[in-house]
Amino acid sequence: MTDIRELDRAYVAPTYNRFPVVIESGKGSVVIDDAGKEYIDMGSGIAVTSFGIADEEWASAVSAQLLRVQHTSNLYYTAPCAELARELCTRTGLKKVFFSNSGAEANECAIKAARKYAAEKKGAEYYTIVTLENSFHGRTLTTLAATGQTHYHELFRPLTPGFVHTPANDAEALIATARAHKAAGIMLECVQGEGGVNRLDPDFVTRVAAFAKEEDIVLIIDEVQTGNGRTGELYAFMHYGITPDVVTTAKGLGGGLPIGATMLGEKVESVFSYGDHGSTFGGNPVAAAGALNILSRIDERMLLEVREKSAYIFGRLSGAEGIRSVSGMGLMIGVETEKSASDVVRGCMERGVLVLTAKAKVRLLPALNIPYDVLEKAIDVILSVCAE
Numbered sequence: 001m002t003d004i005r006e007l008d009r010a011y012v013a014p015t016y017n018r019f020p021v022v023i024e025s026g027k028g029s030v031v032i033d034d035a036g037k038e039y040i041d042m043g044s045g046i047a048v049t050s051f052g053i054a055d056e057e058w059a060s061a062v063s064a065q066l067l068r069v070q071h072t073s074n075l076y077y078t079a080p081c082a083e084l085a086r087e088l089c090t091r092t093g094l095k096k097v098f099f100s101n102s103g104a105e106a107n108e109c110a111i112k113a114a115r116k117y118a119a120e121k122k123g124a125e126y127y128t129i130v131t132l133e134n135s136f137h138g139r140t141l142t143t144l145a146a147t148g149q150t151h152y153h154e155l156f157r158p159l160t161p162g163f164v165h166t167p168a169n170d171a172e173a174l175i176a177t178a179r180a181h182k183a184a185g186i187m188l189e190c191v192q193g194e195g196g197v198n199r200l201d202p203d204f205v206t207r208v209a210a211f212a213k214e215e216d217i218v219l220i221i222d223e224v225q226t227g228n229g230r231t232g233e234l235y236a237f238m239h240y241g242i243t244p245d246v247v248t249t250a251k252g253l254g255g256g257l258p259i260g261a262t263m264l265g266e267k268v269e270s271v272f273s274y275g276d277h278g279s280t281f282g283g284n285p286v287a288a289a290g291a292l293n294i295l296s297r298i299d300e301r302m303l304l305e306v307r308e309k310s311a312y313i314f315g316r317l318s319g320a321e322g323i324r325s326v327s328g329m330g331l332m333i334g335v336e337t338e339k340s341a342s343d344v345v346r347g348c349m350e351r352g353v354l355v356l357t358a359k360a361k362v363r364l365l366p367a368l369n370i371p372y373d374v375l376e377k378a379i380d381v382i383l384s385v386c387a388e
């Protein structure tokens with residue numbers, strides 16, 4: 001039998017430096033490789049499998065829709081798409097939703113909304129989007145331009161023009177830049193995920209939100225990673241008491257199927273008209289049926305559970321041997337270790353725990369419903385790998 005690793009290396013474009021593990025199956029927070037070895041999954045496919053692997057409730061919602069109708073195109077109405085949009089709006093206070101298939105596409109739509117709003121309201125020279133240094137907004141040429149990490153930009157220039165980056169938590173710098181560039185929009189992650197699991201200061205976020213409101217600039221919160229219960233609120237902006245104009249999400253919303261959502265608030269709810277934007281797969285009824293199931297289970301009880309598990313992880317890891325600091329919010333946690341993050345990943349993998357990295361940190365993104373006994377075992381392994 002052909003080795004899957006070799007087959008993949010022979011035919012899949014080498015954009016990913018994969019770990020040497022072939023995952024064949026799983027259940028909940030445990031995945032199993034091709035040799036039958038079990039691993040506790042502390043990464044959830046990068047915050048995607050919100051309720052774990054092969055979750056039965058989600059799978060039956062998805063398969064029921066799959067056998068009803070799997071795709072219609074956006075020329076026709078389907079119930080899952082309309083119901084998911086209602087659910088997102090009633091639970092966030094935003095007014096309209098555009099569906100796509102990924103985080104990058106959700107952000108592209110947000111950028112188009114901000115640009116169209118500003119062009120119509122203030123003039124064509126108002127097109128710049130201000131984002132933060134160290135941010136991550138996606139890999140398309142436009143969302144790369146939005147991403148405030150130049151190492152992703154090299155070799156792909158020219159990127160889409162009209163993006164500037166300012167330091168996180170420096171409201172005065174952001175405001176000055178936004179004014180100087182005639183900003184159409186400001187885009188922020190409340191907790192920078194790929195940038196190292198750093199949460200933004202509440203003072204900074206509220207100051208920027210107030211400024212955006214005063215100057216009629218579209219405030220976009222990128223909740224691709226932080227959304228859908230991950231931080232202990234349905235969306236991370238809810239921790240900050242702000243009212244964004246646009247909220248984007250993807251990853252955990254689909255529970256494992258591709259979906260992106262761009263939620264438009266009052267300011268921009270009518271910005272798009274027929275033909276302004278579109279997607280063949282966006283709002284696909286199977287992905288939407290899965291997302292409806294995921295959202296229905298992220299209730300107050302589940303959010304409380306996320307906050308409790310977060311406190312448990314912070315409590316056990318903070319100040320432990322070999323651990324310098326713990327950052328993040330909810331079940332989106334960054335761990336600064338004395339060993340290199342890649343050594344911790346390797347050590348944990350040998351002992352049957354899958355963890356991720358973000359910049360120089362170890363990153364934990366377990367399923368929201370990871371059972372306590374499984375979580376406890378994973379933390380035991382992480383602690384012992386960091387201490388040795």
Ligand SMILES: *Cc1c(COP(=O)(O)O)cnc(C)c1O
Nearest residue numbers: 102103104136137138193224225
């Ligand atoms: C993952 C991520 C994206 C990109 O999402 P894709 O689905 O990979 O396109 C955008 N923004 C943030 C904050 C992310 O974490």
